[in-house]
Amino acid sequence: MAKNNLKEMSFLDHLEELRWLLVRSTIAILVLALGSFFISDFIFEKILFGPKNPDFITYRFFCEVTQFFGFQDNDICKVEMPFIIQNTDMGGQISFLIWTCITTGFILGFPFIIWEVWKFISPALYDNEKKYAKLFIFVSSLLFFLGVLFGYYIITPLSVYFFGSFSASAEIVNEFNLESYTGMIKTSVIACGLLFELPIIIYFLSKLGLITPTFMRKYRKIALVIVLILSAIITPPDVISQVIVAIPIMMLYEISIFISAFVTKRETLKIKT
The missing domain is CATH 1.10.287 (Helix Hairpins)
Structure with a gap:
């Protein structure tokens, strides 16, 4: 049975615990976001704008797979990215930098967030279930990071390839807004990470x-x-x-x-x- 506390927690006590869960998780995310600021050049050039490169590993992989199955003449082997990414807001690049670092902080800090969630829900669990805390955190984190990798290496490049190369008319030039491009990547990555949970x-x-x-x-x-x-x-x-x-x-x-x-x-x- 669940371990009885010496004193039953009231509804307000639970809200207080939840508040501190959010506070500690937010602090962890901000600390990791600050750390990611110092490697922001790598994050931008190699990660965020990686799928924009026609030589990105995913495009080469899909090309080899389709050729293996006999599709010799396919578009994925002739990747072109006829679009540019532009910033149209005065403070757009600053906002881009801040939210990219925060997103990175959330992804890297996910195991800590899961640990905080476990501490919050563990009083409602049976005593023999509480010993699985490490397993729960490991499996949850593993699934999340697998989802993030799936979102980044599969969903994101396929989306960038499709929308970047699609043209309804030769008269229309694709010039994507910075927020639109990065927003799609962040959404795909985090959504897949959570989906894998x-x-x-x-x-x-x-x-x-x-x-x-x-x-x-x-x-x-x-x-x-x-x-x-x-x-x-x-x-x-x-x-x-x-x-x-x-x-x-x-x-x-x-x-x-x-x-x-x-x-x-x-x-x-x-x-x-």
Whole structure:
């Protein structure tokens, strides 16, 4: 059973704990953001503007994969980036620098944030579950960083390639706003990082009885259709690219079903005993 506190925490006490969780997490993010400021040149030139380079590793990888499957004449092997990135706001570059550093701080500080979240929710867990703190933090952080890498090396370059090379008319020149370009990258990276937390989210939802493996199996086909539609939107118009994006997401879904089944079975046994 959950460990009883000598004194039950009131609603205001929980709010106080939550406030300090947010304060400590914010401080950690800001400290790491300050540290990232000193390597901002590397972050901008090699990371943020890396997908704009036609020789980016992802484009070369997709080219080799499509050629392996017999698609010798494909656009991904002839990557061109006929666009420029411009700043149109007076303080645009300052804002760009600050928010890039903060985003970097959030990504690097994610394990600490997860640790703070664990401390906040651990009083509601059983004593035998609290010993899994290190495992929870490790798995959550690993999934998040895998999602970040997936977002950066798969979603981001495919999006940059598609939108950067797309032209409705030869008379239209692509000149993307700095905020629009970087915003797309940040959103893709962080969204994928959080999306890869699906198994962890399913674990807790299953413990609370809000979701079951039966429900997830029942709507598996709908989930597959949604994933394929999203893959078609964010990738170039070829089947290989869409499948490469869809596979890891569906793998996460299947893993989540297994996790939900395991948790549901264990909770059922606890109730019977």
